[in-house]
Amino acid sequence: MEKEKEKKQVPLRLSSSLYAEIAAWAEDDFRSINGQIEYLLTQCVKERKKGKFAEPDQSTEQ
Numbered sequence: 001m002e003k004e005k006e007k008k009q010v011p012l013r014l015s016s017s018l019y020a021e022i023a024a025w026a027e028d029d030f031r032s033i034n035g036q037i038e039y040l041l042t043q044c045v046k047e048r049k050k051g052k053f054a055e056p057d058q059s060t061e062q
Helices: 016-028 033-050
Strands: none
Touching: 016 033
């Protein structure tokens, strides 16, 4: 269980507009931007495990 508490650093590049949206959302939720990104990724993983996450449309990926 100790390994679960260990954090990995991951370089992440975001568009300015996406960063601004996440920053505003983080402020609304009283989280840091990093905390908000981690929260959102955790929620997405949970949803995917439940089978509720649809596969991304290949035509919209960059």
